[in-house]
Each structure stands twice: as structure tokens, then as C-alpha cells.
Amino acid sequence: xxxxxxxxxxxxxxxxxxxxxxxxxxxxxxxxxxxxxxxxxxxxxxxxxxxxxxxxxxxxxxxxxxxxxxxxxxxxxxxxxxxxxxxxxxxxxxxxxxxxxxxxxxxxxxxxxxx
Numbered sequence: 001x002x003x004x005x006x007x008x009x010x011x012x013x014x015x016x017x018x019x020x021x022x023x024x025x026x027x028x029x030x031x032x033x034x035x036x037x038x039x040x041x042x043x044x045x046x047x048x049x050x051x052x053x054x055x056x057x058x059x060x061x062x063x064x065x066x067x068x069x070x071x072x073x074x075x076x077x078x079x080x081x082x083x084x085x086x087x088x089x090x091x092x093x094x095x096x097x098x099x100x101x102x103x104x105x106x107x108x109x110x111x112x113x114x115x
Contacts, residue, residue: 013064014042020071038064
């Protein structure tokens with residue numbers, strides 16, 4: 001793999017990881033350390049591309065890909081549990097769905113459903 005191709009692939013892994021962290025963990029201030037850690041690790045290892053040890057670099061990229069897959073899979077699994085109604089309280093989820101449905105046609109839910 002060429003140097004520019006490797007950098008492009010690394011950048012794609014980095015973007016996917018940050019996207020998954022923001023989507024599934026959240027952007028709240030008390031959760032920012034997840035995003036900060038990811039950024040720091042990529043910045044810390046950015047100069048390693050010039051090293052001859054490509055196996056170490058590949059291990060780090062694989063770790064980031066695996067963590068991204070884990071985050072996405074856990075979220076998907078949770079969605080499946082909700083959709084199959086498996087021993088979870090769905091009242092909050094249903095309120096969210098009702099709110100989105102109402103908003104899509106320009107309406108608001110009655111105050112009974114608001115938190």
C-alpha cells in the first residue's frame with residue numbers, strides 16, 4: 001500500500017471512529033474524554049508512519065477499526081432488543097418515536113408525553 005493510500009485509509013478509520021464515538025457515546029461534556037482519548041492516540045501516533053515498523057501501525061489501525069465495530073454493534077444490538085421488546089422498558093423509546101412521528105407532520109406531543 002502506498003504512503004498516500006495508507007494515510008487516506010488511516011484518516012478514514014479515524015473519521016469512522018470519531019463518528020461512532022459521537023453517535024453512540026454522546027457529545028456531552030462529561031463524556032468528552034472518549035473523543036479526547038481517540039484524538040490524542042491518533043495525534044500521538046501520527047509520526048509513526050515514518051517508522052519502519054508497519055506491523056505496529058497496522059495493529060493500532062486494526063484496534064481503532066475493532067473499537068468502531070464494537071460501538072456500532074453494541075448500538076445495533078440495543079436497537080434489536082428494543083425492537084423485539086426483550087425485557088426492557090420501552091416507554092422512553094416509544095415517547096421518542098412518537099415525538100419524531102408527530103414532528104415529521106408538524107405536530108407536538110401533548111404534555112402528558114413530555115418529560
